[in-house]
Amino acid sequence: MAVAELSSSLKTELNFSSNSLFHSNRFFADHRRCSFRPFHRSRTSRVTCSINQVEAAPVAAKTEDPKSKSECYGVFCLTYDLKAEEETTSWKKLINISVSGAAGMISNHLLFKLASGEVFGPDQPIALKLLGSERSFQALEGVAMELEDSLFPLLREVVISIDPYEVFQDAEWALLIGAKPRGPGMERAALLDINGQIFAEQGKALNAVASPNVKVIIVGNPCNTNALICLKNAPKIPAKNFHALTRLDENRAKCQLALKAGVFYDQVSNMTIWGNHSTTQVPDFLNAKINGLPVKEVIKDHRWLEEEFTEKVQKRGGVLIEKWGRSSAASTAVSIVDAIRSLITPTPEGDWFSSGVYTTGNPYGIANDIVFSMPCRSKGDGDYELVNDVIFDDYLRKRIAKTEAELLAEKRCVAHLTGEGIAVCDLPGDTMLPGEM
Ligand SMILES: NC(=O)C1=CN([C@@H]2O[C@H](COP(=O)(O)OP(=O)(O)OC[C@H]3O[C@@H](n4cnc5c(N)ncnc54)[C@H](OP(=O)(O)O)[C@@H]3O)[C@@H](O)[C@H]2O)C=CC1
Numbered sequence: 394m395a396v397a398e399l400s401s402s403l404k405t406e407l408n409f410s411s412n413s414l415f416h417s418n419r420f421f422a423d424h425r426r427c428s429f430r431p432f433h434r435s436r437t438s439r440v441t442c443s444i445n446q447v448e449a450a451p452v453a454a455k456t457e458d459p460k461s462k463s464e465c466y467g468v469f470c471l472t473y474d475l476k477a478e479e480e481t482t483s484w485k486k487l488i489n490i491s492v493s494g495a496a497g498m499i500s501n502h503l504l505f506k507l508a509s510g511e512v513f514g515p516d517q518p519i520a521l522k523l524l525g526s527e528r529s530f531q532a533l534e535g536v537a538m539e540l541e542d543s544l545f546p547l548l549r550e551v552v553i554s555i556d557p558y559e560v561f562q563d564a565e566w567a568l569l570i571g572a573k574p575r576g577p578g579m580e581r582a583a584l585l586d587i588n589g590q591i592f593a594e595q596g597k598a599l600n601a602v603a604s605p606n607v608k609v610i611i612v613g614n615p616c617n618t619n620a621l622i623c624l625k626n627a628p629k630i631p632a633k634n635f636h637a638l639t640r641l642d643e644n645r646a647k648c649q650l651a652l653k654a655g656v657f658y659d660q661v662s663n664m665t666i667w668g669n670h671s672t673t674q675v676p677d678f679l680n681a682k683i684n685g686l687p688v689k690e691v692i693k694d695h696r697w698l699e700e701e702f703t704e705k706v707q708k709r710g711g712v713l714i715e716k717w718g719r720s721s722a723a724s725t726a727v728s729i730v731d732a733i734r735s736l737i738t739p740t741p742e743g744d745w746f747s748s749g750v751y752t753t754g755n756p757y758g759i760a761n762d763i764v765f766s767m768p769c770r771s772k773g774d775g776d777y778e779l780v781n782d783v784i785f786d787d788y789l790r791k792r793i794a795k796t797e798a799e800l801l802a803e804k805r806c807v808a809h810l811t812g813e814g815i816a817v818c819d820l821p822g823d824t825m826l827p828g829e830m
């Protein structure tokens with residue numbers, strides 16, 4: 394049967410048996426080599442072809458569970474020819490990067506950075522495994538189409554699925570971005586519960602199928618407590634491998650200090666964000682440096698530091714939403730790139746970066762068993778150590794205690810999701826995400 398004939402007969406079969414929610418039976422057809430697959434989540438038919446051979450597999454039963462499906466996507470289903478393989482002999486072994494919320498705004502920036510090589514390097518081929526939902530599946534197809542059309546040499550595989558067990562299979566990096574946004578009038582406790590359920594399920598899936606040393610960066614808010622829930626549900630993965638993203642806060646803080654001091658932002662170093670990615674976070678101007686000097690020696694206006702600077706950083710996301718109408722997406726994607734690069738490249742001598750990490754025996758006296766943003770250094774091996782040489786004063790201690798109390802309260806609020814008993818939700822005030830005002 395000619396390829397064109399086969400294509401049209403399959404379209405008929407698929408239209409007939411398709412799920413009404415996903416009726417776009419578009420096809421990617423590669424007539425030259427080997428692959429021919431529907432762009433469809435509930436795949437009901439499959440064809441493989443080569444120049445000399447066309448073979449149709451039987452149509453699957455209609456009752457097949459769509460949640461158990463994943464696909465290599467379009468052009469990424471091709472088996473590459475020998476010439477292409479020869480050109481890539483100097484490349485490293487392919488790594489699997491899983492991304493949730495892959496049809497969302499942050500991912501729309503991040504995925505193209507990952508695929509371009511700017512994150513893991515020009516000799517690091519990657520597979521992108523993208524997690525969506527019933528709600529977002531068509532959008533996810535659109536994302537995959539744009540990835541195809543970008544012709545990234547390093548992007549060797551793309552999988553789209555709504556099943557975390559498929560998307561996290563053998564993941565070496567899991568970037569967990571998808572989360573329900575807090576709607577008008579929704580209590581923080583409700584948000585913690587709804588998103589906590591997502592992160593409990595994803596923790597279980599990571600535990601079951603990811604690479605045992607997978608590095609997990611949790612972006613979806615409230616990211617610290619989501620990270621705690623996720624790691625508690627993934628006991629096989631070292632707790633140290635989980636990070637809540639506070640790098641955007643660090644970048645925002647550096648920018649504000651640079652602006653006030655009248656220097657370019659690369660002159661600002663040693664910037665710690667302590668605590669929660671919320672409006673209680675503490676941007677630490679006591680230990681930060683400008684041109685290698687303590688900030689307080691360069692910026693003499695200490696009232697500005699304590700009052701305006703701190704609040705500016707805490708609420709930067711909300712001000713941006715007022716202007717832009719949506720939350721930071723491009724700068725968040727950049728900060729995820731920064732966070733990954735900080736773990737895979739050695740930290741410059743004397744400097745550090747901030748990340749929300751699991752507290753267990755830290756040198757700062759912060760309560761154990763929460764995810765708290767602290768200063769870290771890395772040898773570039775994907776791991777990190779906490780920094781010892783930081784100083785504290787009363788102002789800093791008091792602020793840290795407040796964000797710590799908030800995280801401890803959030804933890805009690807999700808006890809049902811961390812396997813620690815009955816939740817008691819008594820949050821101190823109703824604190825805000827940085828994007829809320
Ligand atoms: N830590 C940080 O520094 C920052 C964190 N964030 C957080 O990152 C997350 C993603 O932001 P962004 O990409 O801009 O958001 P979008 O709204 O563009 O995308 C969010 C994605 O989350 C998924 N999602 C999961 N569960 C639900 C649900 N119950 N209802 C609705 N959507 C859901 C959706 O994908 P699907 O349907 O496929 O599941 C959606 O595509 C948010 O939680 C945001 O607060 C944002 C900025 C900074």
Ligand SMILES: O=C([O-])CC(=O)C(=O)O
Nearest residue numbers: 710720721826827828829
């Ligand atoms: O609050 C939000 O959703 C956005 C956010 O985290 C930020 O801008 O830092």
